[in-house]
Amino acid sequence: MLYKYMQNRKGFVQGGTLTSVSSSSDSVAVEKTESIKTENVKSTPPQAPPPLKYEEPDWGGVPEKDDYFLEEIKSGVIAKTIPLKSKSFFTFGRLETCDVPMAHPTVSRYHAVLQYRQLPEGEDGPGFYLYDLGSTHGTFVNKYKVKSKVYGRIKVGHMIKVGCSSRFFILQGPEDDVEEESNLTFTELKQKREQELRERKLKEEKEKEEEEMEKLRQEKLLEEKGISWGISEDADEETDLSVNPYAVVTNEELYIDDPKKALRLWFEREGEELNYEIEKAEKGMFVCKVVLPVDGEDGCDVTIENSGRNKRDAQVQCALDACRALDKLGVFRPTKRESKKAKKRNWEENDYYDSDEDSFFDRTGDLERKRKKRMEKAGKISESVETYESLKAKYSIVIEDLEKAERAHAKILLKVSRAQKDDSEDVDELDAFMANLKKAVPSKAEIKAAEMKLKNSS
Known part of the structure; x- marks a missing residue:
C-alpha cells in the first residue's frame, strides 16, 4: 500500500530517505520555458508625445500678478487648485504632458489653451483668453460653446468646461478682472442675448452670401478670360525688325524708377487718355489691364x-510691362528713328463717344461723365458763372x-372743337370725312406734341 502510494506521488523509499524522481527534470523544463518567454518578449521604448501645434502670439506674456489660479470642481467639491x-x-x-491633464474620452490630446495677454490692443485688454485647438x-x-481657433476673453469667475467631462474649472484672480454686474433684469438680459444671436446669424448669412457672390464673380472672370492651353507661352515669336531695326534696344532707365509716371507722360504726349481697369481675381489677387493706342x-x-497682391502693385506691374512693350516697339521715346506713332483720335466725329461705348446700356452715368470730360478738354464746354442779368434773360426766353x-395749343384745341361740332350735324360720313380733309384737322400726334411742348415749357 505504501509502495503504491509513493509511486502515485512519483517517489519511493530507499534506505529510510524519501527522494523525488522527477523534481530535477521538472525544474529544468520550467527554466527553459521561462527563458524562451523572455527571449520572445521585446522591450518597447516609450513613445514621445506629439508636438503641440500652437504658437504663442506676439502679445502674450507671463501674468504680472500671481493671484490667478484655476479651481477644479468635481461633484460640487473643489478637487484641487491649479x-x-x-x-x-x-x-x-x-496627455499627461499637458498643464491640465484630463483622462476623459471626449477630451482631445491637445484640447485648448489658456493664453495670457500682456500687451493691450484696442478693446482687448490684458488678461486670460481661451483658444480652442x-x-x-x-x-x-x-x-x-466657443468658436474654434478664436481667442475669447475669460474673466475672473467664468466657468470653463472641456469636452463632455463632468469636471469644470473656475478662473480665480484679482478683483479688478471681475466682470461688471449688469443692472438689467433677467428678462432684459435674455432679450439682449436673443438680439445678439439674431444679429450674429444675420451677419454670418450676409458673409456667406458675399462669399458665394465673390466666388461666382471669380468663376465668371475666369470663364471670360479663357484658357490659353500654354500655346501663347510656348510659341517662339520672331522679332520683326523690318519696321524698326533699333526697336530691340531698351531704355529701361527712363521708366524703371517710376513706370506709372512714365506711362502717363507718354499718353499725354500722344494725346490719349490713360485708363487702368482693375478687377479682383481669386485668392485675394487683383488684375490690372491697360490698352495701348x-x-x-x-x-x-x-x-x-x-x-x-493689391491694387497698387498690380497697377505698377502693369505700367512697367506697358512701358517695356512700348520700348520694344520703339515708340516710347521720341527719336529720329522711324516709329509707329499712334494717330490722335478725332473725338468730335463720334460726338465725343468712344467707338465701343453705348449709352443705351449705361446705367451708372459713367459714359456721360467721360464724354463731358473729353468735351471740356477739347474746349467745347466752358463753365460760366451765372449773374442776375443772365438769369433774367433766360427767364424771359422761357416765358x-x-x-x-400756349397759343399753339389753343389754336389746335379750337380746330378740334370746330371739327367735332360739324360732325355732330346730320351729314353723310363720306362727306364729313372729305370735309375734314379740306379743313386740315390736327391729328392726335400733333395734339400730343403740343401738350408735351407746353408741359416742358412750363
Whole structure:
C-alpha cells in the first residue's frame, strides 16, 4: 500500500530517505520555458508625445500678478487648485504632458489653451483668453460653446468646461478682472442675448452670401478670360525688325524708377487718355489691364495685363510691362528713328463717344461723365458763372416760349372743337370725312406734341 502510494506521488523509499524522481527534470523544463518567454518578449521604448501645434502670439506674456489660479470642481467639491503663474499659456488635454491633464474620452490630446495677454490692443485688454485647438467635442465657457481657433476673453469667475467631462474649472484672480454686474433684469438680459444671436446669424448669412457672390464673380472672370492651353507661352515669336531695326534696344532707365509716371507722360504726349481697369481675381489677387493706342501684329490695339497682391502693385506691374512693350516697339521715346506713332483720335466725329461705348446700356452715368470730360478738354464746354442779368434773360426766353406753346395749343384745341361740332350735324360720313380733309384737322400726334411742348415749357 505504501509502495503504491509513493509511486502515485512519483517517489519511493530507499534506505529510510524519501527522494523525488522527477523534481530535477521538472525544474529544468520550467527554466527553459521561462527563458524562451523572455527571449520572445521585446522591450518597447516609450513613445514621445506629439508636438503641440500652437504658437504663442506676439502679445502674450507671463501674468504680472500671481493671484490667478484655476479651481477644479468635481461633484460640487473643489478637487484641487491649479496656479497660473511663471508661464504665458497653459494647455488642456488628455496627455499627461499637458498643464491640465484630463483622462476623459471626449477630451482631445491637445484640447485648448489658456493664453495670457500682456500687451493691450484696442478693446482687448490684458488678461486670460481661451483658444480652442480645433477639438472634436468643443470647449465651453459658461455653458456656451466657443468658436474654434478664436481667442475669447475669460474673466475672473467664468466657468470653463472641456469636452463632455463632468469636471469644470473656475478662473480665480484679482478683483479688478471681475466682470461688471449688469443692472438689467433677467428678462432684459435674455432679450439682449436673443438680439445678439439674431444679429450674429444675420451677419454670418450676409458673409456667406458675399462669399458665394465673390466666388461666382471669380468663376465668371475666369470663364471670360479663357484658357490659353500654354500655346501663347510656348510659341517662339520672331522679332520683326523690318519696321524698326533699333526697336530691340531698351531704355529701361527712363521708366524703371517710376513706370506709372512714365506711362502717363507718354499718353499725354500722344494725346490719349490713360485708363487702368482693375478687377479682383481669386485668392485675394487683383488684375490690372491697360490698352495701348498702338497697332499690334493683328492690327488691333495692344492690351497689357498683370496681377498683384493689391491694387497698387498690380497697377505698377502693369505700367512697367506697358512701358517695356512700348520700348520694344520703339515708340516710347521720341527719336529720329522711324516709329509707329499712334494717330490722335478725332473725338468730335463720334460726338465725343468712344467707338465701343453705348449709352443705351449705361446705367451708372459713367459714359456721360467721360464724354463731358473729353468735351471740356477739347474746349467745347466752358463753365460760366451765372449773374442776375443772365438769369433774367433766360427767364424771359422761357416765358416767351411758354406763351408761344400756349397759343399753339389753343389754336389746335379750337380746330378740334370746330371739327367735332360739324360732325355732330346730320351729314353723310363720306362727306364729313372729305370735309375734314379740306379743313386740315390736327391729328392726335400733333395734339400730343403740343401738350408735351407746353408741359416742358412750363
